[in-house]
Structure formats: structure tokens, C-alpha cells
Amino acid sequence: MINEDRVTELKKISNEIRKSLISALAEAGSGHTAGALDMADIFTALYFHLLKHNPKDPLWADRDRLVLSNGHICTVQYSAMAHAGYFPVSELKTLRKFGSRLQGHPWREFLPGIETSSGPLGSGLSQAVGMAIAGQIDTGNRRAISSRRPVQKTIYCLMSDGELNEGNTWEAVMLAAKEKLGNLIAIIDKNGIQIDGFTKDIMPTDSIADKFRSFNWYVEEVDGHDIKAFIDLVEKIKTAVASVAPEMRKPVAIIAKTIPSKGVPEWEGKYEWHGKAPTKAEAEMAIKGLK
Amino acid sequence: MHEIINLNENLFETDVEKETTRKGVSEGLLLAGQADPRVVVLTADLADSTGVGEFRNKFPERFIDVGVAEQNLVTVASGLASAGKIPFASSYAVFNPGRNWEQIRTTICYNNQPVKIIGSHGGVTVGADGASHQMLEDVALMRVLPRMIVLSPCDAIETKKAIIESAKIESPVYIRTDRDKTPIITSQVTPFEIGKARIFFKPKVGIRADVGIIATGPLLYEALLVAKELSEKGKNVKVLNISTIKPLDRDAILLLAHEAKALVTVENHQIAGGLGSAVAECLATEYPVPIEFIGVHDAFGQSGTPAELIKHYSMTKKDIIQAVNKVVLRKN
Numbered sequence: 001m002i003n004e005d006r007v008t009e010l011k012k013i014s015n016e017i018r019k020s021l022i023s024a025l026a027e028a029g030s031g032h033t034a035g036a037l038d039m040a041d042i043f044t045a046l047y048f049h050l051l052k053h054n055p056k057d058p059l060w061a062d063r064d065r066l067v068l069s070n071g072h073i074c075t076v077q078y079s080a081m082a083h084a085g086y087f088p089v090s091e092l093k094t095l096r097k098f099g100s101r102l103q104g105h106p107w108r109e110f111l112p113g114i115e116t117s118s119g120p121l122g123s124g125l126s127q128a129v130g131m132a133i134a135g136q137i138d139t140g141n142r143r144a145i146s147s148r149r150p151v152q153k154t155i156y157c158l159m160s161d162g163e164l165n166e167g168n169t170w171e172a173v174m175l176a177a178k179e180k181l182g183n184l185i186a187i188i189d190k191n192g193i194q195i196d197g198f199t200k201d202i203m204p205t206d207s208i209a210d211k212f213r214s215f216n217w218y219v220e221e222v223d224g225h226d227i228k229a230f231i232d233l234v235e236k237i238k239t240a241v242a243s244v245a246p247e248m249r250k251p252v253a254i255i256a257k258t259i260p261s262k263g264v265p266e267w268e269g270k271y272e273w274h275g276k277a278p279t280k281a282e283a284e285m286a287i288k289g290l291k
Numbered sequence: 292m293h294e295i296i297n298l299n300e301n302l303f304e305t306d307v308e309k310e311t312t313r314k315g316v317s318e319g320l321l322l323a324g325q326a327d328p329r330v331v332v333l334t335a336d337l338a339d340s341t342g343v344g345e346f347r348n349k350f351p352e353r354f355i356d357v358g359v360a361e362q363n364l365v366t367v368a369s370g371l372a373s374a375g376k377i378p379f380a381s382s383y384a385v386f387n388p389g390r391n392w393e394q395i396r397t398t399i400c401y402n403n404q405p406v407k408i409i410g411s412h413g414g415v416t417v418g419a420d421g422a423s424h425q426m427l428e429d430v431a432l433m434r435v436l437p438r439m440i441v442l443s444p445c446d447a448i449e450t451k452k453a454i455i456e457s458a459k460i461e462s463p464v465y466i467r468t469d470r471d472k473t474p475i476i477t478s479q480v481t482p483f484e485i486g487k488a489r490i491f492f493k494p495k496v497g498i499r500a501d502v503g504i505i506a507t508g509p510l511l512y513e514a515l516l517v518a519k520e521l522s523e524k525g526k527n528v529k530v531l532n533i534s535t536i537k538p539l540d541r542d543a544i545l546l547l548a549h550e551a552k553a554l555v556t557v558e559n560h561q562i563a564g565g566l567g568s569a570v571a572e573c574l575a576t577e578y579p580v581p582i583e584f585i586g587v588h589d590a591f592g593q594s595g596t597p598a599e600l601i602k603h604y605s606m607t608k609k610d611i612i613q614a615v616n617k618v619v620l621r622k623n
Contacts, residue, residue, distance in 0.1 A: 065374075108402055116373060117402045123366040123394050130370020130378075133355060137331070137376075142352055168394070171363035179355075 007228045014044035021079040026283035028096040034260035034273040035073035043080040055085035058113035069124020070160040071105040122166025128157035132184040141246040157186045162194030165203045177216035182241040182249025191258045193271035212253040224256030309472035313342030315447035319454025320346040333380045335364045341381040341411040361386040372404035384410030384426035400436045407457045411468040414559030415592035415600040425592035431564025433465040440464045441537040445511040446476045452483040473509035488540035492518040494527035503547040506557035507533040507566045517611045553618040557585040581621035583614035
């Protein structure tokens with residue numbers, strides 16, 4: 001269990017990550033705001049508490065992997081990475097500009113620490129599955145019978161509820177269960193919006209939890225803005241996975257219920273903020289609200 | 292210039308040995324897998340019919356069957372590559388790269404992951420299964436992608452070498468194979484390098500070629516028969532084997548264009564976007580000469596025997612001879 005002081009610290013960090021990403025989007029003049037803001041708490045929990053990583057050595061061989069499948073919310077990842085020390089926070093103002101390492105959608109080769117180039121939806125989970133299978137091969141856990149070898153690296157895949165429309169995602173869901181990928185944790189941002197409107201109107205996906213369970217995944221639901229609950233949940237899951245034999249393991253889906261544009265009351269819950277950036281005046285107002 | 296290429300000694304015999312290029316895939320993967328533990332193989336429910344079943348039997352811990360899911364096939368392969376593996380992803384070419392092109396573009400080429408795509412059942416020679424399973428557009432689809440290397444070996448032995456060499460390079464590679472047994476053209480000692488084209492038939496020393504034939508894949512055999520037959524009638528033909536369509540061996544093509552001043556390209560693929568297009572793109576800016584294209588002209592295949600289909604789509608020896616005669620008349 002994470003202690004309260006640490007949680008308070010993390011909340012401050014997530015506030016800074018929000019402010020930085022709003023400034024970056026306003027400076028860029030385009031980009032995706034709602035999903036970036038609503039995932040700020042989870043990115044904070046990952047980069048500042050859960051992930052085994054080294055900002056000064058992004059390709060460290062023993063790192064956990066964070067695959068961002070819905071690449072359009074990359075501004076929150078860039079902001080979290082900058083605050084974690086991967087690159088100077090001041091570089092965020094180059095977002096989406098010519099020559100920038102911070103491409104409109106992430107390009108792996110431009111920015112060390114980005115595990116995969118993304119943007120086109122529905123293929124991140126498959127890549128995470130590939131990385132997880134590689135981990136299973138390397139640790140001897142693939143096809144292992146009753147030999148409890150520890151999970152060495154965790155593969156986190158961040159994805160969105162809208163992205164579940166993609167067929168490719170479900171191909172990966174099936175394979176992950178077949179391969180008993182206990183080293184894979186998919187985190188689904190259930191913010192209920194996609195570009196054209198609310199997911200319940202464009203393409204209903206409920207119940208996401210039932211769908212994943214029926215595909216033989218282990219599923220948990222959490223408030224995506226409760227940093228403490230999220231961290232405690234991930235740590236509980238990792239302990240549980242390590243305690244069972246490889247052939248009994250399952251991939252894990254954490255459905256994180258979030259509020260689009262969380263942190264800026266004027267924008268919260270509105271799908272119109274999915275694919276647009278704030279003006280400089282709007283950004284100033286929003287940042288003032290975040291103190 | 293005078294490299295010894297040691298082709299199959301029985302090449303022009305009526306009982307020339309035949310083997311499937313898929314058999315070359317099978318042998319190549321076993322050797323590559325033995326040489327490098329990072330080699331992993333994936334398929335989408337087509338292990339035996341694409342030649343990866345032997346690898347599954349020998350290295351089950353490094354074999355992944357993703358089920359009938361070609362988009363997953365290549366994206367999982369990309370993830371494996373990013374974690375340090377050398378993945379070969381194998382299915383029929385109509386699905387791989389036909390169905391999963393965007394995934395190959397984004398997660399393999401753009402992402403710069405050294406995944407090797409094996410597309411079997413290329414060309415109308417798939418036969419009885421019909422047009423839905425006869426891939427005629429794969430070379431075009433793969434050739435247009437930045438960073439993708441495109442291999443189209445001419446027989447089982449060259450396919451084996453293509454697989455082994457692919458495993459050694461840090462680049463995405465597409466390898467096209469056929470379905471049926473095809474004549475063995477090369478031998479174990481015929482040299483093979485990715486990116487290098489080689490002359491497989493030439494006139495006697497000191498005699499200039501009247502026409503150059505540039506061929507890829509098993510149809511190269513037809514081109515070689517043409518060259519032999521015409522040479523006996525006093526017409527001098529050189530045949531260039533293109534086993535790497537991208538990057539194209541521009542030097543070899545320009546050398547042949549300068550010498551023969553008229554070319555025929557031969558491929559079991561759409562004319563649009565295939566080998567003929569690649570050759571024309573190369574020559575248009577450097578040294579334009581008349582070209583005739585043997586291949587499928589903006590059509591789908593259909594059921595039939597490979598021989599019937601090759602005839603129907605005008606890719607036989609006879610058609611190549613006609614193209615040679617025609618292109619000679621177009622010379623300035």
C-alpha cells in the first residue's frame with residue numbers, strides 16, 4: 001500500500017503534468033486535449049511510481065515497457081516524460097512543430113523512451129502482446145508447466161475505449177489469453193468519448209469488463225483519477241500473478257473510468273475536446289484553475 | 292563480369308528437378324533458427340501450407356500460431372522484434388501483406404522493426420483455388436514502402452538462401468513464394484546476395500546481346516528456355532535474374548540496357564507496380580530503351596492448372612518470344 005504523503009506528492013506532479021500539456025497544446029495550436037488530460041493521473045502513477053525505468057538510459061534492457069496504443073494522446077506522455085527527466089520540460093513547446101522530436105503522433109525513432117510509433121488505432125495491444133511473448137520466451141515461462149519463474153518485466157499497454165472498435169484489438173485479446181501472458185497489463189481509458197461523439201452513440205462497447213472476462217482475461221475496474229487506488233491495484237495484481245504458476249496466469253485488463261478533460265471543469269465531459277487544442281487564452285484560464 | 296554462377300546442370304533437360312519454393316522456406320527457417328536463437332516464426336493458421344510447419348516441430352517454444360488473424364500476425368511480430376527477436380511472419384500473400392498492409396507500414400516499416408514477411412501463393416500459378424487466393428499485387432504493395440526490402444526468389448534453393456540472408460539483416464524484408472513445384476534453376480553454390488542481380492544466360496564471349504530479358508520468380512525458367520531456343524536460332528539474348536526487386540540492382544539493369552538496347556520484363560504479377568514498373572522507373576531517368584512487359588494486365592486470375600493459367604494470361608515461352616521479337620523492332 002502506498003502511503004498518503006507519497007500520494008500527495010504524486011497529485012502535485014500530475015497537476016504539473018496537466019499544466020505543461022495544456023501549454024504545449026496551446027503553443028502547437030492543434031492536438032488532442034480530452035484524453036491527454038484524463039490520463040494524466042495514470043501516467044503520473046506509471047512514470048513516477050510503478051514503472052521500472054531509467055530516464056537517463058531509456059533503452060535499459062531490464063526496463064518495463066509502456067506501449068501507448070492510442071497515440072493521439074501523446075502530449076500527456078511527452079509531459080510525463082519531460083517531468084520524469086527524459087528531456088527538458090522546455091522542449092514541450094516544440095510539440096508538433098517542424099524538426100521536433102515531439103511528433104504529432106509518437107515516432108519511436110525520434111524520441112528515445114517511446115517504445116513504438118503509434119497513431120493508427122488498434123495495433124498497440126498486438127505489439128504489447130509480442131513484447132510479452134518475447135518476455136515469456138526469455139524467462140522460460142512460455143509453455144512452462146508448474147515451474148514458478150518470476151515475471152521479470154511488465155508490459156503495460158495503454159489504450160482507449162474508442163479503440164476497442166478496431167478488430168485488430170480483439171485478435172490481440174484472443175492471443176494474449178492463449179499465451180497466458182501474466183506479464184501483460186492493458187489499461188483501458190474508459191472516458192466514454194471518441195471523435196464523432198459519445199462511444200455509447202458511435203459504437204457501444206459496454207460491458208468492456210464482461211467482454212474481456214469472456215475472452216479469459218483477469219479484469220479489474222478502477223477510478224482513473226484515484227492515484228492511490230490505481231497504484232494499490234496494480235501492486236496487488238503483480239503480487240497475485242507472481243504467486244501462481246505460469247500455466248495458470250492470465251493477461252490483465254484494468255478498466256480505468258475517467259472524465260474527459262479532467263482537471264478543467266469547463267471542458268470536462270465534452271467530446272468536442274477530443275481532437276482540438278485550446279487557444280492561448282483558454283489555456284491560461286485552464287492553468288489558472290489548476291493553480 | 293565472368294563470375295561463375297553454377298546453375299543446375301539439368302536446367303535444360305526435360306526431366307529437370309522440381310520443388311516448391313515453400314520447401315526452401317522450410318529449409319531456410321530451420322537453418323536460420325539453428326544459427327540464431329533470436330529467430331522466431333509466426334503464422335496465421337497456415338503453418339504447413341506456407342512451409343513453416345517444420346520449424347514448429349523443431350522449435351515449438353519459438354513458434355507462434357496467432358490463428359486466422361493476419362493483422363495480429365504482423366503487429367505481434369513487430370512487438371517481438373522490438374524486444375530483440377528476429378520474427379518471420381508467414382501466410383498467403385493475399386492476406387499477408389494483402390490484408391495487413393497498414394499494420395506493416397506503421398508498426399514495421401515506419402517503426403523500423405526488422406520483421407520478415409513471407410507471402411506464399413504469389414501469382415496465378417496458385418491454380419485451382421482461384422483468383423481470391425492468387426496474389427498479383429504484393430510486390431507493388433511492398434515495393435512502395437520505405438525501408439522494405441523485396442525479395443522474389445526463382446526456385447527453392449534461392450528461397451532458402453533468401454530466408455537465411457534475411458535473418459542476418461536489420462531491416463524489414465518481404466519474401467514472395469509460389470505454390471506449386473517449380474524447376475530448380477540454381478544450385479547450392481550459385482552465389483546469392485540481397486540487392487544483387489545476376490546474368491543467368493548470355494551469348495558466347497564477345498557477342499553482344501540483341502535483347503535483354505529481366506525476370507523474377509519461377510517464371511525466370513520460361514525466360515531461360517526462350518534465351519536458349521533463340522540462341523540456337525542465332526538471336527542473342529541475355530537473361531538477368533532479379534531476386535531482389537527492392538533495392539533494385541540499378542547497375543546490372545543499366546549495363547544490360549546499354550548492351551542490348553531493348554528489354555523484356557517477366558513477372559507473375561500485375562504489370563502495374565511490379566518488376567516491370569521498377570525497371571522502367573530506373574531506366575526512364577538514366578537510359579530509356581524500349582521495354583515490353585510480360586505479366587498480368589490489370590486483371591484477376593481464375594481457377595485452372597498453372598499451365599492453363601500461364602497460357603491464358605500470356606506469360607508462356609511463346610509470349611516471351613513474341614515480346615522479344617516486338618521489342619527488337621522498336622529499337623532505334
